[in-house]
Amino acid sequence: MNKAERRAKIDARVKQGLLGRWYAICKSTEVRKDRPYGGKLLGRKVVLWRDEDGKIQCIEDYCPHRGAALSLGEVHDGNIGCRYHGLVLDGTGTILRVPAMPECAFEGRKVNEAYAVQEANDAVYVYIPSKERPEPPKLQLPEEFTSKDWTGFLCTAAWQANYQLALDNLADPMHGCYLHASSFTLAFGAKQDLLKLDNHDNGFHVSRVGQVGENFDWVEMVVEEGGLYCRLDIPYPPAAGPGGHMRIIGFVTPIDDDSCKVFFWRMRMVTGTAREAWRFMYRAALEPRHWHVLEQDRIMLEEMTDAAGRRDMLYQHDLGVSRIRQLVLNAASEQVDFEIAAELEAAE
Ligand code: FES
Ligand SMILES: [Fe+2]
Structure with a gap:
């Protein structure tokens, strides 16, 4: 296989989604x-x-x-x-x-x-399954899922956009104060800032330098052996009742080259009567507002052109975007190289 064929295979794998991973369906x-x-x-x-x-x-x-x-x-x-x-x-x-x-x-x-x-x-x-990992590794889940202190609701939606756009969107805290500026929870904070990125053993953390706790100010991408998810916090105004910020745990599943399905757990660290109060208020009043915010993301991504990102002019705020793209590209390259090596071996 020549260089161009290998590159085409890797691009196709990136577009389709990585194999050897657990995906929410x-x-x-x-x-x-x-x-x-x-x-x-x-x-x-x-x-x-x-x-x-x-x-x-x-x-x-x-x-x-x-x-x-x-x-x-x-x-x-x-x-x-x-x-x-x-x-x-x-x-x-x-x-x-x-x-x-x-x-x-x-x-x-x-x-x-x-x-x-x-x-x-x-x-x-x-x-x-992938060629290198036909048997599933352990499904790694965020600690909030098993903690008694957290409670939440799962919401899912199918978007007519390649999954990479949804990952880019999650890795981009700067869009909160622009795209969601008219929303209940994301109307606050400065519209100019710098971002910083910290690499972890399993993923990375990207955050705004100038503010914490005012808007969608940071996101953590967790990249495990068998999957990928993110967590981020959204400040909650006092009108939303007792308890702290709302945490989003997000998973993205590629459906096909042109669509994906997002899985967002909207969670809060609230116990006792405050928990019941929030769960009641979420169902009675807050859920439509949260959906409204998510619709803003959906419409923005579905109308985006050049899904492969080849013509993007990334700047400093896109640190998280380029990091997540790089992680997916590296994993796709490894996968494809393993397959090429296995094919060669089989042919010998
Ligand atoms: S029994 Fe399924 S197609 Fe005929
Ligand atoms: Fe958003």
Whole structure:
């Protein structure tokens, strides 16, 4: 493989999303025992359902008979049945029955790819294997998910923008005081500043130099072996009741080259009656305001051109943006080089 071919492969991997990672795909409540859920990530269509024990199964959303979407089918005794001619597969991707054709030779064959699944904090995660890491590493989750002091709500949305734009947006604290200037929570702070970046063993922290606690003033990107997420704080005005700032824990999942799904946990460190007060107020009054802010991000990203960022004129405030791009590019290069080496070895 020549240099240009290698580079094209790496660019395609960056655009599609890294393999060998856990990705959030949907809310836990969306996957049920009585009907399948169809989703898409990194260009692959998958179907999820719960078996008799309530455990989530996930295989390619593809019927091996003639290619119907299994997500249009039914769950029978913990297995998935195709709506078109009734073929039944289990959670390992093995054909159990071909009811229209007695003693069909296809029964017992494992034909569909099956994916590892994990549920955590109201979300479902799917592992997309890579050549170098076919088996899933531990799913690393933020400590807020298991802490008794934090409480929160998961919100998800599909955006018609490549996932890289959503990552760039999260790594860019300077947009808060501009894009969200008319919002309930992000209307404050200076409109000029410098940014600084600190690298950590697992990711980096980018923050405004001139202010803390006034706006979306810092973000931490956590890059673990099997995934990537971010945390940031949004100051909460006194009108939002007792408790400190609101913390956002964000995950981004590539759907395909032109769309992604964002998973944001809106969390607060509040206990006792203050917790109940905030949870009530969130549902009763605050949630639409938070959605309004997120819509501003969605519209901005969906209307953006040049998703690859090749014509960007980055300046000092884009330290986080260039760092996250670099991390993804490095990981994609490693992945592609491993694949090239494995192919060469196989050919020898
Ligand atoms: S396409 Fe699924 S059973 Fe025919
Ligand atoms: Fe934003």
